[in-house]
Each structure stands twice: as C-alpha cells, then as structure tokens.
Amino acid sequence: MIEYRGVHKAFDGQQVLAGVDLRVEEGEMFGIFGPSGTGKSVLLKTTIGLVEPDLGDVAVEGEVVRAGDRRNLERVRHAVGYVFQNAALFDSLNVWENVEMGIPETELAGMSRLDRTRRIWRSLELSNLEPDTVVRKTPAELSGGMRKRVGIARAIVGRPRILLWDEPTTGLDPVNTAGVERLIEQLSEELNVTSVIVTHDIQGGLLMCDRVAMLQGGRLRFCGTPTEFRASEDPLVKAFADRTAAQAALDHLEIK
Numbered sequence: 001m002i003e004y005r006g007v008h009k010a011f012d013g014q015q016v017l018a019g020v021d022l023r024v025e026e027g028e029m030f031g032i033f034g035p036s037g038t039g040k041s042v043l044l045k046t047t048i049g050l051v052e053p054d055l056g057d058v059a060v061e062g063e064v065v066r067a068g069d070r071r072n073l074e075r076v077r078h079a080v081g082y083v084f085q086n087a088a089l090f091d092s093l094n095v096w097e098n099v100e101m102g103i104p105e106t107e108l109a110g111m112s113r114l115d116r117t118r119r120i121w122r123s124l125e126l127s128n129l130e131p132d133t134v135v136r137k138t139p140a141e142l143s144g145g146m147r148k149r150v151g152i153a154r155a156i157v158g159r160p161r162i163l164l165w166d167e168p169t170t171g172l173d174p175v176n177t178a179g180v181e182r183l184i185e186q187l188s189e190e191l192n193v194t195s196v197i198v199t200h201d202i203q204g205g206l207l208m209c210d211r212v213a214m215l216q217g218g219r220l221r222f223c224g225t226p227t228e229f230r231a232s233e234d235p236l237v238k239a240f241a242d243r244t245a246a247q248a249a250l251d252h253l254e255i256k
C-alpha cells in the first residue's frame, strides 16, 4: 500500500532520514515511535510529496510520489488523508470551510452544494462532533480536543484509502487521548483504510497497531509486532520504551 525505499533526507547539512525502508500493507494499522526530532513528521510528509527525498523514493499504491508533478500529487492526495500535528486548521476559516478544504479539487468541481454539505456533515459526525454546533465556529472558538477532531474530519472527507496520523493525541489529557484512540480504531474499521500513526503514546500504540516501528538515528531501529516490541532485547528500544512509560506516569501525576 505504501512503500518507503531507502528514503534519505537532510536539512541544512543535517541528515534526518538516512535510509528508511518500510512496507505498510493494505488494511494494516502501523505505528511509528521515536524520540522527538528524529524525522517522524518528515517521513510522513514524504508520503504526500510535502517533503521530497534526496535519495530513495516512496510509492503509494504502487506509484512513485513525485513532489514536482501536480497531477501525480493530486492522485496521491486523493488516496491519502493527513491528520497534521496540532490540527493545522486555517484560523480565518470556519469549521465548514476548513473541512471542505479536504475534498480534492477534481471532485469538488462536480459536487452540488447539497452533496458537499452531506459529505462535510457525515465527516464531522464520524469524528464525533455535532455538526450543527460547530460548523459556523472558527478554530479559536473550539477546545484543543475539538480542533483535533476537525482536523480528522478534514482528513477523512475526501474518502481516502490511507490515513496518516501525526501525533493525534499529543497535548490531550488521558481521557481525550483514549477517546481519540478509540476514534482512530473505529474509523479505520468503518472506512476500511490503511493507517500509519506517529505517536508518543507507546502503550496506546501497542494496543491499537498491527505492527510498530521505532525511528532512531535516521533509520528504523525496530520494526515488528507489538509482542515483539515488548520482548525486544535491544537496549535502545528498551530504554526508549521505559523512559516514555516513566514520562507518561509523571504526566499523569501532574494532571491529577
């Protein structure tokens, strides 16, 4: 479904991705862990041509993503929905307009206003938002959890076959985290999509995902099932999992 082949990327002489090889299979829910600043977001962005690899390539449904090719990108972005870190909504647009941005241009042209409204309504409902209450509001009038859900509605409104989630639960309290994770599972099932989720919630990720990987030093340090991850003898994998668990416990104490 998605194939990363020897993906390299450097910024200002700093090597961020140093040869990432990964195949995500159809229908799979795939988790990516890793310390912050290791290139998890950069890797996700190569999937839709927002970042172009210096070396290597990414194929979506068998076709190589070409950052400079508009028609190619349109096709890719039709197949892939992207839930950005921090929702990344347009502040000056209301919820209706923000979600509408997720409908591919080619499709939008042939849709009546009623079709569009139906589609936007349905996406908001699927994202556990009440359309009537939120459509006219601007992002500033919503809570953090609601903004995340609007970002999700925008990602699914184009009926993608693949969903990329960049830290969908970062900054949410434990209750909202559990809620969004349930929503991810539910959507993946109902919409029958392939999902790649970047998350720092290791426990949640291990419960949700079919396979997980850990990105470290520009490469996949680990790739396997949650059971294999838990049993890993790799000192770096263990240290990362333990430290993250300890941090989560501390965060939890602070919230209480």
Ligand SMILES: Nc1ncnc2c1ncn2[C@@H]1O[C@H](COP(=O)(O)OP(=O)(O)O)[C@@H](O)[C@H]1O
Binding pocket: 011, 012, 016, 034, 035, 036, 037, 038, 039, 040, 041, 042, 043
């Ligand atoms: N467009 C960009 N220009 C320059 N540097 C970037 C750009 N995008 C990401 N980086 C750098 O690449 C590194 C990895 O970033 P990122 O993928 O956002 O990390 P994370 O694993 O936390 O998601 C960071 O050092 C970041 O500053």
Ligand SMILES: [Mg+2]
Binding pocket: 040, 041, 042, 085, 166, 167
């Ligand atoms: Mg990131």
